[in-house]
Amino acid sequence: MAFGILAAGAYIPRLRLQRKSIVDANRWFAPGLASLGKGERAMCNWDEDAITMAVEAARDATVGQDRRRIGTLYFASTTFPFLDRLNAGVVAEAISLSEELNALDIASSQRCGTSALIAALRGGTESLVVAAEHRRSRAASSVELTSGDGAAAFVIGAGKPVARLLGSAERTVDFVDHFRTADSVYDYQWEERWIRDAGYMTIVPPVIARCLAAAGVVPRDVTQFCMPAMVPRVVNAVAKAAEIPDAAVADNLHAVCGDTGAAHPLLLLVSALERAKLGDRILVVGFGQGADALLFECTGTLTATSGRLGSAGHLMRRREEKSYAKFLAFNDLIEIERGMRAETDKLTPLSSLWRNRDTVTGMIGGKCLVCGTIQFPITRICVNPNCDAVDSQEKHIFAEKIGRVNSFTADRLTYSPDPPACYGMVQFEGGGQWMMDFTDVDADQLVVGMRMRMMFRIKDVDNQRGFRRYFWKAAPVEATEGKF
Amino acid sequence: MPAGIRDKVAILGMGCSKFGERWDSDAADLMVEAYSEAIKDAGIETKQIEAAWLATAIEEQHVGKSAVPLATALRLPFIPVTRVENFCASGTEAFRGAVYAVASGAADIALALGVEKLKDTGYGGLPQRGRGTLNNMIWPNLSAPGLFAQLAAAYCTKHGVSREDLKRAMAHISVKSHDNAANNPKAHLRNRIALDTVLNAPMVAEPLGLYDCCGVSDGAACAIVTTPEIARAMGKTDIVSVKALQLSVSNGFEAQSNSWDGSYFHTTRIAAARAYEEAAIGKPRKEIDLVEVHDCFSVTELVTLEDLQLSAEGRAINDVLDGFYDADGIIPCQIDGGLKCFGHPIGASGLRMIYEMYLQILGRAGERQRKAPPRLGMTHNLGGFPHQNVCSVAIVGRYGD
Numbered sequence: 001m002a003f004g005i006l007a008a009g010a011y012i013p014r015l016r017l018q019r020k021s022i023v024d025a026n027r028w029f030a031p032g033l034a035s036l037g038k039g040e041r042a043m044c045n046w047d048e049d050a051i052t053m054a055v056e057a058a059r060d061a062t063v064g065q066d067r068r069r070i071g072t073l074y075f076a077s078t079t080f081p082f083l084d085r086l087n088a089g090v091v092a093e094a095i096s097l098s099e100e101l102n103a104l105d106i107a108s109s110q111r112c113g114t115s116a117l118i119a120a121l122r123g124g125t126e127s128l129v130v131a132a133e134h135r136r137s138r139a140a141s142s143v144e145l146t147s148g149d150g151a152a153a154f155v156i157g158a159g160k161p162v163a164r165l166l167g168s169a170e171r172t173v174d175f176v177d178h179f180r181t182a183d184s185v186y187d188y189q190w191e192e193r194w195i196r197d198a199g200y201m202t203i204v205p206p207v208i209a210r211c212l213a214a215a216g217v218v219p220r221d222v223t224q225f226c227m228p229a230m231v232p233r234v235v236n237a238v239a240k241a242a243e244i245p246d247a248a249v250a251d252n253l254h255a256v257c258g259d260t261g262a263a264h265p266l267l268l269l270v271s272a273l274e275r276a277k278l279g280d281r282i283l284v285v286g287f288g289q290g291a292d293a294l295l296f297e298c299t300g301t302l303t304a305t306s307g308r309l310g311s312a313g314h315l316m317r318r319r320e321e322k323s324y325a326k327f328l329a330f331n332d333l334i335e336i337e338r339g340m341r342a343e344t345d346k347l348t349p350l351s352s353l354w355r356n357r358d359t360v361t362g363m364i365g366g367k368c369l370v371c372g373t374i375q376f377p378i379t380r381i382c383v384n385p386n387c388d389a390v391d392s393q394e395k396h397i398f399a400e401k402i403g404r405v406n407s408f409t410a411d412r413l414t415y416s417p418d419p420p421a422c423y424g425m426v427q428f429e430g431g432g433q434w435m436m437d438f439t440d441v442d443a444d445q446l447v448v449g450m451r452m453r454m455m456f457r458i459k460d461v462d463n464q465r466g467f468r469r470y471f472w473k474a475a476p477v478e479a480t481e482g483k484f
Numbered sequence: 485m486p487a488g489i490r491d492k493v494a495i496l497g498m499g500c501s502k503f504g505e506r507w508d509s510d511a512a513d514l515m516v517e518a519y520s521e522a523i524k525d526a527g528i529e530t531k532q533i534e535a536a537w538l539a540t541a542i543e544e545q546h547v548g549k550s551a552v553p554l555a556t557a558l559r560l561p562f563i564p565v566t567r568v569e570n571f572c573a574s575g576t577e578a579f580r581g582a583v584y585a586v587a588s589g590a591a592d593i594a595l596a597l598g599v600e601k602l603k604d605t606g607y608g609g610l611p612q613r614g615r616g617t618l619n620n621m622i623w624p625n626l627s628a629p630g631l632f633a634q635l636a637a638a639y640c641t642k643h644g645v646s647r648e649d650l651k652r653a654m655a656h657i658s659v660k661s662h663d664n665a666a667n668n669p670k671a672h673l674r675n676r677i678a679l680d681t682v683l684n685a686p687m688v689a690e691p692l693g694l695y696d697c698c699g700v701s702d703g704a705a706c707a708i709v710t711t712p713e714i715a716r717a718m719g720k721t722d723i724v725s726v727k728a729l730q731l732s733v734s735n736g737f738e739a740q741s742n743s744w745d746g747s748y749f750h751t752t753r754i755a756a757a758r759a760y761e762e763a764a765i766g767k768p769r770k771e772i773d774l775v776e777v778h779d780c781f782s783v784t785e786l787v788t789l790e791d792l793q794l795s796a797e798g799r800a801i802n803d804v805l806d807g808f809y810d811a812d813g814i815i816p817c818q819i820d821g822g823l824k825c826f827g828h829p830i831g832a833s834g835l836r837m838i839y840e841m842y843l844q845i846l847g848r849a850g851e852r853q854r855k856a857p858p859r860l861g862m863t864h865n866l867g868g869f870p871h872q873n874v875c876s877v878a879i880v881g882r883y884g885d
Contacts (some may be wrong), residue, residue, distance in 0.1 A: 018809055181502075339607065340605075340606050340607045340612075341607065341612040343512075343612075344612045344613065344614065345614065346620075347616050348620075348621065350620060352617045352621075354527065356618055356621065359618075359621075359622060360618075360621045360622060373741065375740050375741065376740065377622065379736070383735075383736045383737060383740045384741065385735075385737060385743050405637075406637075406638060406742070406745065406746050407634035407635070407636075407637040407638040407746040408634065408635035408637050408690075409629075409630045409631075409634055409637070409689045409690050409692075410687075410689065410690040411625075411626070411627050411629065411630030411633070411688075411689040411690075412631065412688055412689065413609055413627040413629055413688050413689060414612065414625055414626060414627035414630060414685055415612060415625075416625055418689070419688075420687075421624075421625045421626075421627075421630065423624035423626065423630065424634055424637070425634060425638075425740040425871065427745050428742070431741070431742060432740065432741070432742065433739070433740060433741065433742040433744075434622075434739070434740070435623065435624055435626075435631070435634075435739065435869075435871055436624050437624040441689065446690075448637050448638070448640075448641040449641075459621065459625075460620075460625075469621060471621060471622055481610065
């Protein structure tokens with residue numbers, strides 16, 4: 001049994017903000033941004049963050065697989081919603097990993113994703129590496145235009161790898177091209193030309209050289225070179241310096257997604273693996289306070305499992321968003337009048353959340369062992385009126401089920417950060433139904449019978465205390481079906 | 485089947501405040517307004533009341549918890565007073581408490597009063613509020629119109645009805661209620677409206693527009709009940725008695741098991757069937773003369789008419805459009821304007837419906853009085869949402885019929 005990447009998955013939010021809308025709105029103030037106005041960037045829905053995207057990428061990487069085997073979960077991000085609450089712990093419960101899990105949040109650098117991948121590839125238990133980023137940027141900044149939101153995930157272990165690691169190298173130096181502190185929301189960045197010359201061009205090529213030497217591979221044999229860079233065209237210059245063919249430079253998804261920060265090297269790797277042929281050599285570089293370089297050989301093909309979308313599938317699952325105002329509102333960049341209905345206290349009693357974590361975080365319902373009725377949520381007495389058995393239910397996961405819309409509405413009265421609030425009764429295949437929120441759906445799209453899959457999302461944000469609670473929402477399957 | 489309460493309890497007096505945006509009144513003022521009318525109608529004194537029930541649902545907006553607010557507002561003489569809450573069906577719950585007290589012999593005269601002071605919220609519609617600790621985590625981000633709107637999608641799918649046909653029938657329902665309320669001086673919304681106004685109104689929760697939703701009002705309603713024997717001894721000759729009083733409460737069947745298709749009210753069907761049995765009514769469409777249903781939304785009224793067996797399944801749209809339920813129709817529905825236009829002060833609504841039946845049966849309904857006073861009237865008071873609710877059905881009529 002060979003060791004390596006056994007499976008890969010990705011997640012890119014459905015909303016794609018048209019860069020033109022950013023440029024047009026800010027032209028009065030920052031006309032220089034016009035040159036960045038082409039294409040689109042992935043943008044989190046109001047109910048998405050690094051945790052929810054990590055959950056989706058992890059699900060994408062593990063479609064149809066037994067997740068209970070996973071012994072270690074690495075979650076890399078520089079935009080964790082919680083500073084002191086294990087973000088990986090939320091992901092683990094949402095996707096029902098074993099509780100005998102070593103779970104780590106890995107943070108604080110744009111290369112924490114590649115560092116997590118290197119750690120996992122050093123061996124040990126089967127592990128899940130997931131990186132997700134909800135990029136934050138000031139209005140009218142270049143980062144607003146070049147960044148995007150997204151996530152990627154890999155299952156690392158022994159088996160039949162789709163890619164195995166040929167070699168890797170790291171270098172750590174305190175090169176501060178930008179920083180964000182515990183007290184700041186946005187990056188503070190130094191001059192781009194200095195970052196290019198003293199940063200990428202000076203730091204990266206020697207690390208690549210060491211990586212290739214360790215693997216015993218010459219630069220011209222690199223078939224795909226994946227390196228995100230905040231400075232345009234620097235990746236081609238680095239390739240040249242490292243003697244990697246320019247044709248090997250992989251598309252950085254700028255036109256269709258934007259740079260997803262710490263997740264981006266991993267997202268580019270998923271994308272590369274989807275295109276790769278057997279034997280291809282894929283070089284991945286993460287840059288930030290030094291650099292990581294990893295060289296992979298493609299040893300298998302990512303299977304087009306039903307339900308798996310990967311990078312290509314998620315890029316096609318898209319809805320153009322032209323409203324820059326919506327982006328500003330979703331990212332707290334403007335203070336909009338939300339009305340008195342928004343003032344409702346969203347306190348989450350943590351003791352209740354803990355007691356009900358299977359229901360709330362795992363969307364685990366019950367199956368009655370006496371009458372077979374499948375139901376959500378799990379309760380002590382079976383819901384079947386002809387059964388009434390007590391304590392008869394075993395856990396039954398609803399999160400991975402497909403349901404059909406039985407009834408629906410698009411509600412303009414209740415407060416929602418993105419009105420109208422769409423919700424309705426979802427009837428699950430195999431039994432059970434629940435009145436639930438919909439997400440990633442347009443009101444005019446709703447019909448009875450529509451197939452829905454569950455997605456882990458932010459349920460409410462508690463503005464008084466900064467807490468956010470999560471639950472599952474139903475999203476149309478049509479948009480996410482496994483065609484890839 | 486137990487003997488039930490048919491003809492065991494008589495209504496001695498009733499009262500109802502003016503419903504509406506009562507900027508002039510606290511809940512206590514509204515309670516006194518309804519009570520003053522009822523006690524005068526009953527012809528008794530406060531000290532003769534032996535037990536009382538207070539219905540109020542969103543008490544945090546006005547009186548707070550417990551029965552103390554009622555006892556204090558009316559200066560009740562240290563008698564047993566109970567506060568009940570069962571969503572929007574709270575009013576009928578207070579009535580049930582008082583009726584049961586008299587039927588059991590525990591009290592000779594009992595009082596039920598429902599009140600709601602909603603217009604101190606600061607915005608239109610019902611207050612946005614929490615639903616309980618776990619529910620807050622796993623229920624959708626709902627509003628009442630949004631959950632009742634679900635009926636439309638399921639009903640149209642089940643019966644092969646187009647959205648347009650449904651919208652027309654719903655609009656007829658709302659236009660009819662506005663017409664009826666124009667003749668009701670205590671109603672909140674007394675303006676007549678055009679069908680096109682309803683159809684072209686802003687959307688609240690697809691497919692319910694502004695005029696498919698009932699008013700949110702302040703108000704109170706009150707009933708004083710006793711036994712028919714005591715009523716007669718007090719000189720009452722025209723006596724309205726309770727024929728049936730039933731309540732059915734969802735147990736998760738609709739919300740959790742997919743045996744329920746979302747197009748009807750499971751509880752209403754059960755409560756109605758039990759009520760007809762209790763009142764010995766075999767053919768409701770022939771025997772019921774007048775009905776007040778819980779028309780919180782036009783679609784609720786439409787679906788409920790079938791659940792009460794007044795219209796055949798899938799036929800309510802035709803009956804509505806044919807005028808069967810109009811004020812001059814066969815079984816007028818919401819002859820007082822209903823929740824839609826009389827208004828919906830939650831805790832008061834169930835009692836307001838019974839108030840209208842009482843007036844109509846006694847021929848005291850003024851401009852809106854049915855020419856031939858009804859003999860049997862039914863009220864349907866629903867609380868909660870289609871997929872989990874409490875449903876009260878009451879039938880009142882002439883004592884001795």
